[in-house]
Amino acid sequence: MSKFHVSTTVNGDTVEYLCDPRETLLDCLRDKLNLTGAKEGCGTGDCGACSVTVDGRLVCSCLMLGVEADGKQIETVEGIAEGDVLHPLQKKFIEHAALQCGICTPGILVAAKSLLEKNPNPTEEETRYWLAGNLCRCTGYDKIIRAVMETAEELREAS
Template identity: 80%
Template sequence: MSRIHVTTKVNGDETEFLCDAEATLLDVLRDELGLTGTKEGCGTGDCGACSVTVDGRLVCSCLMLGAEAEGCEITTIEGMAAGEVLHPLQKKFIEMAALQCGICTPGILVAAKSLLERNPDPSEEEVRYWLAGNLCRCTGYDKIIRAVMETAADMRRAS
């Protein structure tokens, strides 16, 4: 089977990889590039654990082929922090204990960041709607929603 050569940008770095034609972006991120922060929950795009942004658009990486990443800019959970400095959402999730087992957390954080980039002042209803594609078995979502809302408020005050 032939492998496909892909040139892309991942978390700000120019990246090249070879992948099988049927390999998902999730498979490539985890197995080829060693970016294991992106999790596989369902493999069908229903849980959001594998959420990343591709050219600024939130996508389930289990539903996108790795070859489709050609020329794209991809941001994963590993790209949220600025070096050793956590993103405000990551800090707030820790501070407010808005996580438990950690399988869903990377996807929720990537989705929440995507929301706040589009709308820095979301209502609770908008946060709930935006994160509806991210399933969590461990929490009741309350701490997650509150952490996103508080981060949005903190970021607005800081700007």
């Protein structure tokens, strides 16, 4: 089977890799680019642990083929912080203890950031709905929702 050459932008950097036509974007990110933040929780798009944004759209990277990333802009959890400076969302997750085992956290952070970029003033209901595709077995969600809501408020006040 021949490999495909993919040229894409990940977290602002142009990258290239070779992949089999049936390799997922998740596998390419983890195995070819060493970006291990996105996790495979289910492999069927049901848990959200592998969430990334592709051209600004939230996607489960386990459901997208690596070859489909050609020419796209991808953001992973590794691209949320700016160098050593945590994003306000990451700070609030720590402050609220909105993470425990860490399997779901990267996907939830990517999804929450995507929400706040599309809707900087979400209601609690909108936040819960947006994050409904991200499963967490440890935190109970309330701390996550509070962290996202407070980040939204903080970002609005800063702008």
